[in-house]
Amino acid sequence: MEPYNIFFFGSVFFLAGVGLESLKLNFWILIITAALAAVFVLFGFWKKNRRFFWIAGLSAFIAIGALYSAAADRNFAEKYFPKGETLNFQGLIVNNPAPRGSSQSLYVRTKLSGAEVKILVKAERYPEFHYGDLISVNGAIKKPESEGLPEQAGLPAQAGYAQYLAKEGISGVVSYPEVNLIAENKGAPFKSFLFNLKNSIVDRFGEILPAEEAAFLSGLTLGERSDFSPEFKEALQTSGTTHLVALSGYNVSIVIVATMALLTSFLKRRIAFIVAFIFLVAFVLMTGAEASVVRAAIMGALVVIATESGRIFNPRNAITLAGLLMVLINPKVLVFDAGFELSFLALIGIVYLKPALEDFFNLPIGGEKGTFSWRENLLMTSSAQLLVAPILIQSFGNFSPISLVSNVLILEFIPYTMMLGFAVAVFSGISHYLALIGGWFVWPLLKIETGLIEFFGNFNLSLNMSLSWILIIIYYLVIAIFIVKMSKKNRLNNERIRP
């Protein structure tokens, strides 16, 4: 068997193992592993194909994945276990706290009962604390409990609040304790610098634009969502446009495409690609290099590579690698992070289903060269939405078909808005008045976009239903068969492949 296939099957089995362990199937995992191995061995004898023996052997990775996930669980559980006692402790703020309404959430790293732990401190809005502040906290540490929705997550976690916090590595919560600042700038200097840069850009947007438009631009360019009003968040959800402000692979791919377009006008294509890649890494670091953004960057880069090289490039292993890396870093994202699942499915939709749909409707490959890219946007939105729909319905209980219309209309403006937004960010570093003028140009676009989001947010056409797992599996099988069929047909008339 070829090395790249060994990698692929091994990774998929490993991921399956992590998933099964997260669902707490414990004993069943061994049975499933054994059964799968047996089935593949039988297939091998039946089809007289040695590949199946390889696959049977690799299925052992299910058990390895399960063990890995279980070990991470144990490691977390063995750390300090809060009993609700009132404690006075010192700790370092390790996140970029985003004030929200009348409170702010601080992730504080500290040492309790000999273990290094992360505690979530919900503090009053003022005074504002920053990354790298050393603080003393006096309050009762409670175990995270599943009540209410996580405010920090852009998308509500499909599991409860406790699981969301466990995913973030939080082992205790303190609500409105006495907090005192001991020292500033005790964090990693480079991270401090990047958070400061990001915060100052968000502040500049706030200085030159009305609050709502500024918040939207911050979300679009930096994935910062702390200033959104609850009404606007709901409108984003109902209109199916939340992904725009979550710094998804889409936003990141725009950043790459735009830099590429700019660079290729005076650089050789290959050099331009390398420079764009360096730019991307810097951008990711600036937005805080949170796991979700790293994922988006890998995804965005993949989308660009896939579109740059037509369909000859097979992104299968790249997608698998991205998933594997994310899960190795934090095994909990696989099952407890809806955002992780959604962005992977959306990417698979864009990479595999979109070309299949293009073939099916006999459209030119790689999008048409017309005045507007509505057809391209529609195809992209549809293929992503078709794949995420069951998860949206399962996790959030609704999926809004209006998102096809809203996305096609809004996406027309987004690339220009993002580019102007970055330009304004650069201007604001030079002069407030220059940025103000830039703001006059970007404001109309933002107004149109927020207007459309609010307008489509009124259409609550959400399909409210629950799906059985069987139905979901059948749904994905049908899509998979469609993709396979179209790609086979495509192989027959491969004159349609772009040279």
Next chain:
Amino acid sequence: MKEFVRKLIENNFGKIVFWLALFFILDILVFRQIGADVLEKDKLSLYFLPVGQGDSELLSLPGGVKVLVDGGPPDALVLKNLDKILSPRDRYIDIVALSHAELDHFGGLIEVLKRYRVGVFIWNGVPKNTSAAKGLMKMIKDKNISLISLAAGDAILYGISDIKVLWPPENTVASGESLNETALVFGLESKNTRALFTGDMGEKTENKIMADLANGVDILKVGHHGSKFSSSASFLEAIRPKAAVIEVGKNSYGHPTQEVLNRLADVGARIFRTDRDGLIKFEVADDILRFFVIK
């Protein structure tokens, strides 16, 4: 480079036409807005902002100077209302005034100072030792905004507008007396209209400033969100407001109290409430006082 530009135009002709058309339409909208601003400049407009349980008023004086009085509690409501009132290009507020350093009056101001350029910050000069109040003072310092304490007898004159500070007396310090009774109280006279801004003052202060208000008041910002310890019958009888605005939201104090509502009705004042009416605007142009209720 020339080649690049030529290609860019050739390949994107349709797009370029579309964007030019779009910007043309937006231009017209912008100039209409500027035209409207010029017409607005001659009017006196008083806005009472619905910021929940807290105070916030915006005065737009003839000539275009803007005075923001208080900013409500710490949430984005004051920003949302300012965005409704001001044009999107307007990022400057001439004067921000704080009646007294309590959270339901200054909480929203910190974000306002962060996002708007502010000419001068005026207040009663009585500090409060809370972390939020310190946050406000730090923001004023960081943003290099001049901070001025005013006291009874001080005045701000601008064109035909006259803002007279009635309370507190000079050199007021936070003593045993409640902070509410140190609130900056001022009257505005402009375009033959008199308005009184009271902060959270109670009966005690009312009795002391009554003599200065012998000419009566057209528009009254009702003291302390309609608390029964403010807006005494004798005070209302003396100033006889035509319109009374109660700035109030969800609260556990029972504001506005029935007693105050009755006393206001007794002197024939028309009562407005930010919790029920939303954004309330009074406008004086051509010697006519109009009011608008903007939901």
